[in-house]
Amino acid sequence: MMYSDIGRLNCNVSYTTFATPVRAQGSDRKEFSSMLHKALEGAIILETFPKTTVDVFALVLESGGSDLPVVISCASLALADAGILMYDLVTSVSLSCLGKNLVIDPILEEESYQDGSLMITCMPSRYEVTQLTITGEWSTPKINEGMQLCLDACSKLANIMRSCLKEATTSSQE
Amino acid sequence: MGLPDASGDLSSEMEVDAFRRLFPLRFYERHLAESIRPDGRPLGRARDTTIALGAVTSxxxxxxxKIGSTTMLAAVKMEVMTPSMESPDEGCIAIDFHMPPICSPIVRPGRPAEAAPVVSKQLSDTISSSGMINLKELSLVSGKAAWMAYLDIYCLDADGALFDAALLSAVAALFHLQIPAVSLNDDGKIVVSEEDGGKLEKEPVNKEKRKLTLRSIPFSLTCILHKNYILADPTSEEEAIMETLVTVVLDSSSQLISLYKPGGAVLAYTSAVQDCIALTRQRVRELQKILDEANSGMEVD
Structure with missing residues (x-):
């Protein structure tokens, strides 16, 4: 591998064979791996560990919808737990557009009937978005409404994740 | 004082952690001489073990x-297939063991662990030769349809005694298995029948969800042989330092199903093998109790 002044991030997402309703050969999800990489690389302070690679492996045990946002939030929690320097926690929330309704954190069934989806990955305390994907049919006001919903959910999620990390450190100190 | 062997002398002036890393074998032998292991266990004791049934709802x-920090997740998925010509009234069970990169620092994507196919083979040999499952029970319509049971075991954390934990989770998953209710439709195809569905029910083949009858349940214990010591249920650190392993598989009535001793530097004498079997016999009782408790916990819910 080439010498590098900054750290490297390597992500891999895979599914178990029994994660999906129909049994599938447990395989790597290349598209998810690259999405996870792009979602996290902006948040990690790569300059702090030159000549080093951080591997992030995610294994989905059971898929119930909104998989990628969960994988991203979970990975950032794991990075924080490992003591990797980050600008902020990365949280991610998705929502589905079903007719007139916006459904936040959709389950598998809702995702299969959705007209469009929106996923935001952000660093809530910096109010910065690291990743935003919108697919399907959307009107501009709907997008605005959806983004606001997701951003609110992201900051709530960040609070939960933060208290989780605090609990883990206090219990390990005891 | 001449030149005594370096490690013996240094141990008094070195920090424990440094000594452990530099002279792992000496470090262990010091402990073994006192009949204790670095994690505080006596030689013959296995780590704390827990089983949770129904971990995957799909x-x-x-x-x-979980055995210590070794963690295994096993799940069974049932599919309908056409049975083979040789055994028209038998189902089939396919067992696969996976070690994803998450389980250990030595496994990386694209570079699978060597241990995985070995454990996979051992598991299917053990489960088929123990006669635990009557494959005839997996038959639906003789010659036409039978169940294919896919049993997949994922290692989530590899810290030694992989086979023991994998077998335990596999057995527990089969114990928890509920065969779905299916019926035969007009085209002669098998369809999953809705629970308490309409009265138009076609010919039901498997009327209600049912459990498999497990005739005898295999349990195993892996021991390390080192000099005259026998260490039950090794951690991955112990497995890396002392390489001779003996795995004994007994069923719930203490009958020997299989015994593996895949090479290693230490020769297993009859007495050592007998001691391993005695330890396994104790362990089987423990594991049986843990499995029963996990099961009764499920029934209360």
Missing amino acids: ADGSALA
């Missing part, structure tokens, strides 16, 4: 087993 049967 599967027909599943279990999470």
